Amino acid sequence: MAEMGRDADDRWLESVFASDAVPDDGFSDGIVRRIRRRVRIRRWSLGIALVVGTLVAAGPVLELVSLLVRVGGQVTGSLGISPGDSLPSAAMLLGGGTLFLATVLWLRLLDS
Amino acid sequence: MFAGIEDTVLVARVLSSQDARAYGELVRRHQSRVRNFLRKLSGDMALADDLAQDSFMRAWDKLGTYSGKGTFVSWLMKVAYTTFLQSRRQSKRYAAVIEQAGHTADAEARTVTVDSDELPDLGKLLAVLNEEERAIMVMSYACGLSHREIGDVTGSPVGTVKSILHRGKEKIRTHFEIEDRRHG
Numbered sequence: 001m002a003e004m005g006r007d008a009d010d011r012w013l014e015s016v017f018a019s020d021a022v023p024d025d026g027f028s029d030g031i032v033r034r035i036r037r038r039v040r041i042r043r044w045s046l047g048i049a050l051v052v053g054t055l056v057a058a059g060p061v062l063e064l065v066s067l068l069v070r071v072g073g074q075v076t077g078s079l080g081i082s083p084g085d086s087l088p089s090a091a092m093l094l095g096g097g098t099l100f101l102a103t104v105l106w107l108r109l110l111d112s
Numbered sequence: 113m114f115a116g117i118e119d120t121v122l123v124a125r126v127l128s129s130q131d132a133r134a135y136g137e138l139v140r141r142h143q144s145r146v147r148n149f150l151r152k153l154s155g156d157m158a159l160a161d162d163l164a165q166d167s168f169m170r171a172w173d174k175l176g177t178y179s180g181k182g183t184f185v186s187w188l189m190k191v192a193y194t195t196f197l198q199s200r201r202q203s204k205r206y207a208a209v210i211e212q213a214g215h216t217a218d219a220e221a222r223t224v225t226v227d228s229d230e231l232p233d234l235g236k237l238l239a240v241l242n243e244e245e246r247a248i249m250v251m252s253y254a255c256g257l258s259h260r261e262i263g264d265v266t267g268s269p270v271g272t273v274k275s276i277l278h279r280g281k282e283k284i285r286t287h288f289e290i291e292d293r294r295h296g
Contacts, residue, residue, distance in 0.1 A: 009281055010253075016234060017152070017253035022144040027161070031168045032136040038169075039130055 047108050054101050065093045113137075119184035126175055135175075139168055142185055145255050146192050152250045153196055155235055163199055167192040186261040193247060193265055200243075240287040245280040252277055 114122060114137040125134040146167060150160035171191045178187045238246050244266075251257045251265060262273045 009285075013249070013253045013281070013284075016237060017250065019148055019152075019254065022147045022151075024140060024143060027143050027147070027164070028136050028139040031139045031165065032132050034165075034169060035132045035135060035172055038172075039132065 043108065047105055050101065050105055050108070054098075061097065062094060069093075120180055123175060123178060123180075123184060126172075135172060138184070142188055143168075145185065146188060149189060149250055149255050150192060150196060152234065152238065152254050153247060155238070159199075159203075163195055164192065166199075167195040170195060182264045183261060186257060186264040189251065189255065189257065189261075190265040237284060237288070240283050241280050245276055245283065248273060248276045249280045 114134065117137075119138060119141070122134045122138050125131050126138070143164065147161060147164045150163045150167070151157055154160045154163065167188070171188055174191065178184065238249070241249060248262055248266065251262045252259075257265070259270045259273045259277075262268075263270045266273070268276075
């Protein structure tokens with residue numbers, strides 16, 4: 001066994017470890033397909049979660065809004081102001097909220 | 113389309129607009145090195161390619177953690193190395209491959225005399241090294257990473273990387289009697 005200098009060792013090891021480049025063979029296309037699928041699923045999941053969340057929350061939100069309207073009516077009544085003049089109706093609030101959520105959802109779908 | 117664009121620019125593009133095509137270009141550029149690394153580390157081509165796929169998917173998820181310090185390829189290799197280490201802990205398949213390689217090395221490697229003009233079987237050569245030495249030798253000699261890049265991948269100081277490389281070479285010298293014909 002002969003002593004080998006450090007550089008000779010390194011060159012020898014490089015030749016032992018050397019190998020041809022691995023051909024792509026559709027590997028990168030497969031990764032891109034998986035990523036696109038994942039991005040699509042994530043965006044649709046967000047949209048669906050938004051719709052389901054809205055449906056679940058609609059009842060309690062409606063109750064809260066009507067409660068606020070009632071309280072507002074009592075407060076304005078005690079101040080001698082007609083409620084119809086200053087506070088929006090529950091229907092208007094609900095309509096506005098729904099429109100806002102629909103806009104957010106639509107923007108998300110456009111983005112995807 | 114992306115020819116001549118630096119890796120860091122492509123990374124920025126992926127992060128800003130979730131551009132899968134830009135990421136595809138990064139995969140095309142580096143898949144060979146990552147797959148070669150994992151093939152040599154695991155000794156199983158099919159397993160290595162599965163790990164490479166997992167590594168690139170994980171890299172997509174974690175791309176935001178790439179700070180731009182160091183090369184993108186060393187960051188990618190770090191993701192691949194972590195994926196490999198995690199799978200090794202879980203996979204019985206990998207354990208079987210390593211066990212087999214170890215038995216082969218025990219049976220055949222100890223007294224092998226190798227002419228320096230001939231190349232020994234890489235599997236037998238790697239089997240005499242422990243896991244850390246094997247990974248660092250592969251990164252250095254098969255993937256061409258610098259000591260600093262290897263340090264980034266393993267989280268070790270450059271001095272430690274050099275010392276592990278030296279220890280690995282000594283082990284190979286001890287286990288394989290290398291006859292040098294180059295000097296006559």
